[in-house]
Amino acid sequence: MVTGGSHHLSASSLRKRLSSLAQAPSLNTGIEFVPAKIPRKRRLQMLAVACWSCILSITCCVFFWLCSFPPLWPFLAMYWIWINYIDKAPEKGQRIQQWVRRSVFWKYFAEYYPVSIMKEVDLPADRPYVFGYHPHGIIGMGALVTFATEATGFSESFPGITPHLLTLASNFKVPFYRDILMALGIYSVSKASCSNILKSGPGSSITIVVGGAAESLSAHPGTVDLTLRKRLGFIKVAIQHGADLVPVFSFGENDIFEQMPNEKGTTVYTLQKHFQSIFGFTLPLFHGRGLLNYNLGLMPYRRRIVVIIGRPIHVKQHDKPTTEEVREVQGKYIAELTRIWDTYKDEFAKARLRELEIID
Template sequence: MVRRTVEGSRGSVVTGEEREPTPETVVVKANGRSGDPVAGGDDAVGVPIALTVFLCLVALYCRSTVSLWIMGFLLLLTFGPVSDKSKYGRAIGSFVGRYSPGHFHVNVHFEDVKAFDDSKSYVIAAEPHSIFPVGAVSLLNITGLMPLTKSKVLASTAIFCTPFLRQVTTWMGLVPATRKNFVNYLKAGYSCIVIPGGVQEIIYMSKDYEVVYLKKRHGFVRVAIETGSPLVPVFCFGQNKAFNWWKPGGKLYVHLSRAMRFAPLVFWGVLGSPIPYRSPIHVVVGKPMEVKQNPNPSTEEVAELHAQFLSNVETLFSKYKDATGNAGTELMIL
């Protein structure tokens, strides 16, 4: 457990709804606005899932011909080609990115916003995953909240097997979380936003404390060293409140989840739907950790940087939990 209390914090703050310039703040504007009736970008997750469920239910109750057409349509969306270069797709992705931060009241706290150089590629490691990593996705360049113009989120491959959600997330800038994608995008000049703990954190997720599964996650650190990309620690407060959820407990659930590499659970939002609640989310972006490039880093070299990263995550949590309204929250690092 991490139990530290730091009164106050002096990081720069960028908000999805409004921007107030200060001597230490770079002014960044997002178009999402609180109370905007069309600010529904957050539904990029809920609406596609709800629509898929609805069509499946319609297929079950309709005549065989209609059912076949619906199932064929869903299969086409699941396995058909989808391009992040699509003109109309990118317009949809930009719309989602523009309005999501305002709806969620996303606040991005920068330890040192001036430390970022848009000509560099960063490994931005955000924690925790929660049911859906809203905070990590809010750091994409399409939202305008980060001082970077090229970025990608590395996401679970399960997302890209879900109709509608696959299309929307691709157009927003999410890509399958593979080592090949990770390395290639960094070399191509993109900053990569990763959630090292991944869906494994859902297994241990609790409403009483925050959980990060990092002690055995060294791959993202190794890639940062191999490519010489600065490593940026990020902690997201408030994601657990975006949904209500229930999952079984016990060792059997843990073993099954590990075997499936997926943590089954029941979650719901507004009126019992998959649409998330409008809950404030605070994303704390730490100072970039400079990394000396080494194409073949030793285990000791990786372990040393990994330990520094863990320490920085703990520090971000302890320093900002009071300022973000999470004074009574504890952090468990597994």
């Protein structure tokens, strides 16, 4: 009972008041939380994606944690000198570890989206190959699963071909992270690296995510805007080494994250391009889902990714190809990539907002 004259409430009135409060609608936060009961397999899939999403931060933290132990300083100093001045493995395509590529970890990782591959033709292992991967997306998860792991069965689909996914050379300056990348068959995208790998013999191959940082800014769900017309380097490399060009199109790559609007002329776009000009890569402002909710966080959404590996474009080896030769091959490449889109878009891109567009 509350004292104070007019503030007196009877027991029956209090019960009615509490009952009405209990029946009132709860506050809608707009966040869709994950239910408590989730199958163990789905939790393992989420854990695999979460671990890889944080792997760069984890390896950096481990290295700095080890630096807190003075007895380890001589070993860490030698390791630092080794990765910065001595070790040339990222330029030579060495140190692939098949047990790492075939780990069950990647099986759960691929099943999260899920990621699958579809090959259109067999690729004989009597020649080198240059795979061009499109679109870049925010991070390129489909490229990672397809060419840096065996989760989708690349080696079974293309026996005798050794894949090497290429990335920025700066990634190989990060302690421990670099070693994980090389174990997966991920190496530097430098010209020297491309040459060393393609010269290693028949069946050697490199995969280049052609659009790069610039294309990641155009990665919005329901759209496919490719940065391709000015990208001639990978075609020139293929001609110089007599490597067949294989266009690869990934349906769903742009759908696993939502990105902040960043059309040309906006402040966001200007800042991102300025950042790219300084560091060589950019930071798209994106979001996905969280560990415990479905619509707020930095985890990718569970959206299907289908990687179509198209028909190879045979090129004649030429040490010094002319611009006309490169442009001619590029025309064939773009035509084949467009054919893949037109063939499968109604099956794997039903929710598209517009057609494929080559913007640059």
